[in-house]
Amino acid sequence: xxxxxxxxxxxxxxxxxxxxxxxxxxxxxxxxxxxxxxxxxxxxxxxxxxxxxxxxxxxxxxxxxxxxxxxxxxxxxxxxxxxxxxxxxxxxxxxxxxxxxxxxxxxxxxxxxxx
Amino acid sequence: xxxxxxxxxxxxxxxxxxxxxxxxxxxxxxxxxxxxxxxxxxxxxxxxxxxxxxxxxxxxxxxxxxxxxxxxxxxxxxxxxxxxxxxxxxxxxxxxxxxxxxxxxxxxxxx
Numbered sequence: 747x748x749x750x751x752x753x754x755x756x757x758x759x760x761x762x763x764x765x766x767x768x769x770x771x772x773x774x775x776x777x778x779x780x781x782x783x784x785x786x787x788x789x790x791x792x793x794x795x796x797x798x799x800x801x802x803x804x805x806x807x808x809x810x811x812x813x814x815x816x817x818x819x820x821x822x823x824x825x826x827x828x829x830x831x832x833x834x835x836x837x838x839x840x841x842x843x844x845x846x847x848x849x850x851x852x853x854x855x856x857x858x859x860x861x
Numbered sequence: 862x863x864x865x866x867x868x869x870x871x872x873x874x875x876x877x878x879x880x881x882x883x884x885x886x887x888x889x890x891x892x893x894x895x896x897x898x899x900x901x902x903x904x905x906x907x908x909x910x911x912x913x914x915x916x917x918x919x920x921x922x923x924x925x926x927x928x929x930x931x932x933x934x935x936x937x938x939x940x941x942x943x944x945x946x947x948x949x950x951x952x953x954x955x956x957x958x959x960x961x962x963x964x965x966x967x968x969x970x971x972x
């Protein structure tokens with residue numbers, strides 16, 4: 747298995763532009779998580795899905811952020827419009843359905859820089 | 862707010878020495894996990910310890926859990942330069958599938 751695949755690995759954009767980050771989870775994993783990592787705030791959970799359905803989006807910072815999972819093999823995190831404070835590394839992770847113990851497999855991350 | 866907090870924030874040791882990192886958390890947990898993150902990479906799962914376990918081993922890793930003190934420790938024995946990374950504890954809260962991470966301990970192992 748190729749693991750969790752994220753794209754792009756690096757994105758540099760200007761304030762106000764739309765940013766779309768993509769994720770392909772491991773086949774057969776029921777859960778998909780989007781995290782954001784910054785030096786100041788550490789690793790923050792933005793949203794997670796179960797069987798393509800968003801379960802908890804309480805970590806999504808603002809309406810500028812949206813996430814979708816149209817099918818079991820693809821998810822997107824969109825920021826529109828982007829702001830400099832959105833600069834961070836965004837990670838996607840997936841996990842199988844194991845009662846009481848969800849072990850996450852992370853992608854390599856998408857480093858976003860908003861100028 | 863963070864559920865788990867690692868201590869120390871940074872640790873520098875010589876190759877061959879043992880490294881101990883601690884994690885404290887705030888609320889009751891089902892299990893606690895430790896992850897490693899090499900610079901510029903994603904997190905990698907190391908070990909999971911359930912709330913009814915007190916100690917667990919995996920190779921050179923030893924994890925303890927004290928639910929009465931709401932704390933866990935990760936011991937890496939006979940450290941190697943390749944162990945240089947950041948180490949995070951993560952806790953699953955209640956019935957949710959949310960895994961909440963601490964801010965990590967940055968370990969440097971000098972050759």
